[in-house]
Amino acid sequence: xxxxxxxxxxxxxxxxxxxxxxxxxxxxxxxxxxxxxxxxxxxxxxxxxxxxxxxxxxxxxxxxxxxxxxxxxxxxxxxxxxxxxxxxxxxxxxxxxxxxxxxxxxxxxxxxxxxxxxxxxxxxxxxxxxxxxxxxxxxxxxxxxxxxxxxxxxxxxxxxxxxxxxxxxxxxxxxxxxxxxxxxxxxxxxxxxxxxxxxxxxxxxxxxxxxxxxxxxxxxxxxxxxxxxxxxxxxxxxxxxxxxxxxxxxxxxxxxxxxxxxxxxxxxxxxxxxxxxxxxxxxxxxxxxxxxxxxxxxxxxxxxxxxxxxxxxxxxxxxxxxxxxxxxxxxxxxxxxxxxxxxxxxxxxxxxxxxxxxxxxxxxxxxxxxxxxxxxxxxxxxxxxxxxxxxxxxxxxxxxxxxxxxxxxxxxxxxxxxxxx
Amino acid sequence: xxxxxxxxxxxxxxxxxxxxxxxxxxxxxxxxxxxxxxxxxxxxxxxxxxxxxxxxxxxxxxxxxxxxxxxxxxxxxxxxxxxxxxxxxxxxxxxxxxxxxxxxxxxxxxxxxxxxxxxxxxxxxxxxxxxxxxxxxxxxxxxxxxxxxxxxxxxxxxxxxxxxxxxxxxxxxxxxxxxxxxxxxxxxxxxxxxxxxxxxxxxxxxxxxxxxxxxxxxxxxxxxxxxxxxxxxxxxxxxxxxxxxxxxxxxxxxxxxxxxxxxxxxxxxxxxxxxxxxxxxxxxxxxx
Numbered sequence: 001x002x003x004x005x006x007x008x009x010x011x012x013x014x015x016x017x018x019x020x021x022x023x024x025x026x027x028x029x030x031x032x033x034x035x036x037x038x039x040x041x042x043x044x045x046x047x048x049x050x051x052x053x054x055x056x057x058x059x060x061x062x063x064x065x066x067x068x069x070x071x072x073x074x075x076x077x078x079x080x081x082x083x084x085x086x087x088x089x090x091x092x093x094x095x096x097x098x099x100x101x102x103x104x105x106x107x108x109x110x111x112x113x114x115x116x117x118x119x120x121x122x123x124x125x126x127x128x129x130x131x132x133x134x135x136x137x138x139x140x141x142x143x144x145x146x147x148x149x150x151x152x153x154x155x156x157x158x159x160x161x162x163x164x165x166x167x168x169x170x171x172x173x174x175x176x177x178x179x180x181x182x183x184x185x186x187x188x189x190x191x192x193x194x195x196x197x198x199x200x201x202x203x204x205x206x207x208x209x210x211x212x213x214x215x216x217x218x219x220x221x222x223x224x225x226x227x228x229x230x231x232x233x234x235x236x237x238x239x240x241x242x243x244x245x246x247x248x249x250x251x252x253x254x255x256x257x258x259x260x261x262x263x264x265x266x267x268x269x270x271x272x273x274x275x276x277x278x279x280x281x282x283x284x285x286x287x288x289x290x291x292x293x294x295x296x297x298x299x300x301x302x303x304x305x306x307x308x309x310x311x312x313x314x315x316x317x318x319x320x321x322x323x324x325x326x327x328x329x330x331x332x333x334x335x336x337x338x339x340x341x342x343x344x345x346x347x348x349x350x351x352x353x354x355x356x357x358x359x360x361x362x363x364x365x366x367x368x369x370x371x372x373x374x375x376x377x378x379x380x381x382x383x384x385x386x387x388x389x390x391x392x393x394x395x396x397x398x399x400x401x402x403x404x405x406x407x408x409x410x411x412x413x414x415x416x417x418x419x420x421x
Numbered sequence: 422x423x424x425x426x427x428x429x430x431x432x433x434x435x436x437x438x439x440x441x442x443x444x445x446x447x448x449x450x451x452x453x454x455x456x457x458x459x460x461x462x463x464x465x466x467x468x469x470x471x472x473x474x475x476x477x478x479x480x481x482x483x484x485x486x487x488x489x490x491x492x493x494x495x496x497x498x499x500x501x502x503x504x505x506x507x508x509x510x511x512x513x514x515x516x517x518x519x520x521x522x523x524x525x526x527x528x529x530x531x532x533x534x535x536x537x538x539x540x541x542x543x544x545x546x547x548x549x550x551x552x553x554x555x556x557x558x559x560x561x562x563x564x565x566x567x568x569x570x571x572x573x574x575x576x577x578x579x580x581x582x583x584x585x586x587x588x589x590x591x592x593x594x595x596x597x598x599x600x601x602x603x604x605x606x607x608x609x610x611x612x613x614x615x616x617x618x619x620x621x622x623x624x625x626x627x628x629x630x631x632x633x634x635x636x637x638x639x640x641x642x643x644x645x646x647x648x649x650x651x652x653x654x655x656x657x658x659x660x661x662x663x664x665x666x667x668x669x670x671x672x673x674x675x676x677x678x679x680x681x682x683x684x685x686x687x688x689x690x691x692x693x694x695x696x697x698x699x700x701x702x703x704x705x706x707x708x709x
Contacts, residue, residue, distance in 0.1 A: 068611060070607070070610060070611060091613045091614070091615040092613065093613070094610070094611055094612060094613035095612065095613035096613075099608065099611030099612065101604060101607060101608060101611070103602075103603075103604030103607075104604065104608070105602065105604035105605045105606075105607055105608030105609070106605070106608070107605060107609070107623060107627075108602075108605070108627065108705075108707045108708060109626045109627055109705035109707045109708050110705070110707065111707070118609075118612050118614070119612050119613065122612070122613055122614065122618075152705075152706060152707030153707060154707060165608075168608075168612070169612075171612075178611075
């Protein structure tokens with residue numbers, strides 16, 4: 001949510017340092033008049049994961065490969081950490097940029113340790129430092145060095161191989177990592193685990209990462225920011241996953257992110273940030289029946305929550321249960337089977353609510369004490385608010401751009417832009 | 422040349438049975454057989470020719486198991502000729518082959534790398550190498566005698582043997598380099614290995630098992646052809662064969678020929694064993 005607070009186009013100094021800048025970068029292959037990548041401006045901030053996502057053939061891989069000049073751009077400039085690298089020796093540039101590809105491309109004739117040592121060796125590190133680095137990287141990628149150091153790539157499973165691929169890319173401790181559909185060829189369960197581990201690793205390493213995928217769900221999961229690319233790598237929307245889900249700027253984007261984007265957006269909101277419902281009747285297990293009935297009648301809701309002596313939610317009761325004086329309150333009505341912790345996402349909460357006996361979830365703290373009740377109206381409010389905020393953001397952006405144009409200044413190239421410019 | 426592994430063209434043939442190829446092969450064999458017999462037999466009598474040939478084949482087992490022949494061969498080798506000249510001749514052949522192979526390996530791998538990188542050269546270079554292999558060996562040896570700078574001796578044979586070795590090694594070098602996984606080269610490039618580092622640290626090591634197979638095939642080929650070297654004044658085990666042929670059917674002529682043939686085959690077997698060992702020692706465990 002913090003990103004939403006950042007005013008658009010705030011002065012450059014307030015933003016994190018741009019690690020990579022593409023300025024009007026384009027690629028037109030010889031013999032073709034249509035550029036594969038047309039005039040792309042892109043700022044990638046230090047320490048962020050920027051996901052390039054788009055349909056097949058939109059040029060997202062080409063764009064990625066322009067950054068480490070695996071493909072030489074035919075126009076524009078590439079600024080890497082403040083230095084123009086458009087014409088420096090590409091091999092030396094690549095040693096400073098980790099590169100992970102879907103097919104991994106481990107060297108089959110070398111051991112895992114030798115594979116990971118590739119860049120350190122090129123950089124001329126001494127043997128001791130390289131050996132220590134190899135073990136360190138195997139450990140952080142979740143592979144036991146003693147077990148894997150001397151193995152060969154053919155002895156690895158797909159998931160293990162891609163871990164080694166990531167470890168190898170990190171070998172020379174590069175500031176930037178380029179990842180081209182790194183988990184695309186891995187089975188869904190392993191992929192999910194690798195994604196989570198990678199996010200945890202990134203939490204420690206804080207590398208600047210450019211990540212290409214065609215899978216919008218992966219983009220939403222991995223990205224701090226997402227650039228949705230259309231034909232010729234034209235940026236259709238460039239924003240945080242939250243805002244893209246809340247407010248796709250045009251049909252292209254909404255078609256691409258597909259149905260269910262609203263539900264996906266619930267993944268970014270946490271229960272603790274919500275104002276919980278206040279008008280639900282809550283009673284303690286030893287409340288007098290008459291008082292309980294009076295409270296129930298005063299409330300518009302059809303259910304009433306019963307807490308035990310430790311404030312833990314135990315039962316949902318309605319009028320009939322209250323009237324049935326023979327059944328004690330701790331056994332009356334329906335069991336409370338849907339509770340969520342404050343740090344749960346709204347997506348989790350919604351799932352709990354759907355499974356719940358009463359149609360709403362009880363928010364509890366880590367000791368199980370009731371904090372409040374989450375109902376479907378709260379969720380609807382959140383979605384409405386998110387959409388409203390995103391819409392407002394884009395409207396402000398449009399006004400700003402119009403003002404910039406009127407002033408004759410060129411719009412900043414890292415505009416978190418909407419459609420077509 | 423069936424030993425050249427994984428030539429792309431052959432790849433499809435391994436899977437289904439090539440009926441057409443087998444049928445035309447059988448047809449060609451029948452025709453050749455017929456013509457050969459018809460030509461050699463008296464009065465162009467094909468059936469008489471067949472009968473004579475059949476008699477010859479029937480005699481063969483008796484010849485092969487005749488202990489006297491072996492005894493006489495053994496006596497000639499151990500007493501008349503003695504072991505040390507035989508070993509010397511074997512070493513001469515080995516020298517010829519090693520020299521020719523050294524040149525051929527150097528030339529073929531360099532050419533192979535160039536051809537692999539410059540696709541346009543592939544057709545012409547492989548074509549020329551193929552043509553060299555089709556020149557009859559005796560003819561090639563003879564051509565070199567007529568060149569003053571080469572003349573008689575070992576020089577002609579070494580050049581000829583080198584020329585014969587180029588095609589198998591060159592073709593396998595190109596095939597080997599082509600078969601290196603694109604993703605491996607891509608990742609090598611992405612990590613900042615420059616073009617020669619990629620070649621020396623990634624491409625050649627990965628192509629090496631296939632290149633080595635080419636070298637092995639070429640070596641065996643060249644050991645066989647080297648037997649002709651003495652005809653143009655060269656050295657080696659071929660001298661025994663040559664001497665025996667010249668003396669035939671005098672006494673010791675067969676013994677001489679057998680000696681030359683036997684030790685040539687022995688050298689080939691040793692070379693094959695040697696390459697098995699080299700393959701084991703020089704191929705990464707990760708590729709086996």
